Amino acid sequence: MNKELIMNKELFAQYAELKLQQRDVEAQIEKISPQLVNQMVDGGADKVQTDAGTFVIVHRKQWSFTDKVKHQEDVLKTIKENEMANGDATFVERPTLTFFEPKI
Numbered sequence: 195m196n197k198e199l200i201m202n203k204e205l206f207a208q209y210a211e212l213k214l215q216q217r218d219v220e221a222q223i224e225k226i227s228p229q230l231v232n233q234m235v236d237g238g239a240d241k242v243q244t245d246a247g248t249f250v251i252v253h254r255k256q257w258s259f260t261d262k263v264k265h266q267e268d269v270l271k272t273i274k275e276n277e278m279a280n281g282d283a284t285f286v287e288r289p290t291l292t293f294f295e296p297k298i
Contacts, residue, residue, distance in 0.1 A: 213293045 234242060234251055242249045277283035 209291075210293060210295070214295065 230249065231251065234240070234249065240251045274283065
């Protein structure tokens with residue numbers, strides 16, 4: 195039995211517009227974030243209170259591992275690929291929305 199699919203085209207258009215805005219906003223944030231960090235660090239401030247909200251410098255560890263660990267990661271990747279190929283690994287499929295903007 196074929197069901198006629200009724201789609202809300204306005205909802206699709208709204209989603210597309212929001213995704214494009216999200217990309218632009220993320221690019222702007224990525225550009226100004228280091229500037230804010232530099233201003234705060236140069237000013238000796240770990241925390242800045244503004245009308246827009248509170249900005250806080252947090253210190254996160256960024257680990258670098260030895261070649262021994264990198265090798266073990268490669269071994270694990272191979273084991274995972276083998277289990278996927280031979281059927282030992284299991285998976286669950288979930289519907290996920292992906293958006294591609296038109297090519298110009």
